[in-house]
Amino acid sequence: MLLGMGVDKVMRGQGLGFELISIARNFCCKNNQIEWLDLNVLGGNRPAINLYNKSGFKQIGKIDDFYRIDGRPIAELTMTMSTHKQ
Secondary structure, eight states: OBOOOOOOGGGTTSSHHHHHHHHHHHHHHTOTTOOEEEEEEETTOHHHHHHHHHTTOEEEEEEEEEEEETTEEEEEEEEEEEOSOO
């Protein structure tokens, strides 16, 4: 399952991102056919990366210079978490 999410700037810092991830994780855990919850994030998005790490995601890949934003190279990180109880 590929997770895509965003929280409006005025709503950040209230725990909504963590709650969205929790809901997605619970959904996946109830479905035995979903083994992994994956996501991609911009390499420079430190707040999002910290949230994903705190939520249990692990980085499994990085593509340097995947995007160009304002002429600057930006990496894309791939992160995943197992949806099976361990």
